[in-house]
Amino acid sequence: MAVVSMLSPKPNAVQDQAPVQISLRGVRKYFGSSGFVAVDGIDIDIPQGQFFVIVGPSGCGKTTLLRMLAGLEGISEGTMTISRSDPSRPENSMVFQGDSLFPWMTVYDNAAYGLRMRGVAEKDVADSVKLWLERIGLWRFRDRYPNQLSGGMRQRVSIVRAFANDPEILLMDEPFSALDEQNKMLLHEELLRIWEATKKTVVFITHSVDEAVTLGDRIMIMTANPGREKAIIDVPFTRPRNVLELRHDPAYGDLVFHIWEQLRDEVQRARLNSEGGK
Template sequence: MTDQYTTTALRDSRPQDGTAEPEIKVCVRGLLKQFPAKDRMVTALDSLDLDIPRGQFFMIVGPSGCGKTTLLRILAHLEQPTAGTVEVLRSTEGRPENSMVFQGDSIFPWMTVWDNASYGLRMRGAPAAEIKETVGHYLDKTGLTAFADCYPHQLSGGMRQRVSIARAFANDPDVLLMDEPFSALDEQNKTLLQSELLRIWDETRKTVIFITHSVDEAVTLGDRIMIMTSRPGRAKAFVDVPFERPRDVLELRHRPEYGEIVYDIWQHLRDEVNNAQVTAPQSQQRRWFRR
């Protein structure tokens, strides 16, 4: 096994070589999230500590039901933690703290591509010239310029996800949250969108927190990967991805180190997936095996 990357069992994003510590953008301490069930409380997340440096492309993988989406929803202020703290270092007043890209269609069906992509800026009252320049830039980056006047029902699934990505980046958030945005796409569209996302991210270097069930996707896109336990979700291990940027999605997967990292992550995940299958309802087990 190569020593070009490191796996750590517990949280610690601080460098060990004497260099300056990275500026932490997202700080989570002692996070606990419980939901009421019929006659008990279900613990989704427990004792989760996490530091994410500014500008990092941070990936989260884990078995179904381990609390990945719950964590993202807490970061997006769509859920409140039961206990613990979540802090996001704000960089610029007036900029939104986060934008979220969901797994399914999340764009407005009654709006054109242009109106969807400009929605966040318009809600913030951005000047018309800024909206025109910013939205035009991201429609161009996502290959949607020729479809600016189209409605979502006129677009393929992959193109609708491009609109979601364009809207998220145009909104210029401090943190971009992505919940399995490519999981419903075929392999060709998924690869194309991964490449486009990386090109846009290389330009902006936003802090990204990205959930995926695909270990390949995690290694392809990420700087660092958190592997979660089965429910209740905790951080089991962190893997630092050593590949330089910019990255070519297809070329990267030919490298022998790529396969070694994928294998290492699956070794960590295997027991957690098995544990999740033992405790999950049958309907959830069927969903996992279809992935």
């Protein structure tokens, strides 16, 4: 396992002591009769409370990996161990890429979905939904339907839907990829703000290096097709982070550059693969 440590990372003391929450050993995924290998031998340990980011070129199997963690895809080989600290809470909740809010439910009902499916008493549902919608500034839009919201607001509601469910692990699949830069920046701030209040374990998928460095504690770079681990990088920035000021830090640019260097070959390889395939 290539662990690249640069810029003398200051590992978070809490994380070093934190027990491992997600442990993957030799996890592979191939699809059906074609034998297409999407994910090829992933070994990682993600401690409790860590913001873990996976970055890689399109089609590198990162979404497949996340869907396996979410239980939406089976694992072909290897083991996936998830340690639970509180079995009464759900194991994971996912924030999906693109529009995943139910168009037939109001903002409130969408946010309450996970809790209601678990049979939580309606009074407790109301408390939790109100708390989260207020935290993200959407309480006054609670009676709106998704088609009456902007794209950024819709993504905030799907983040609330996952947080309100109070899972041990949050899985996020490129949740901001469809948003413009300015909206993205605001949502990074909001995500960090509410995440820092709960310190849940997060596995976050992105193809944006900036996003990875801004949000993550640790970043895994994946190779293209089949998806393997290329490098794991610790992000040295302390919490709480200021999304804007972070970019002022020379270490930020160095880190982004360093990751890009590793990623560039993979992106090129992915492109060659897809062109060769045609």
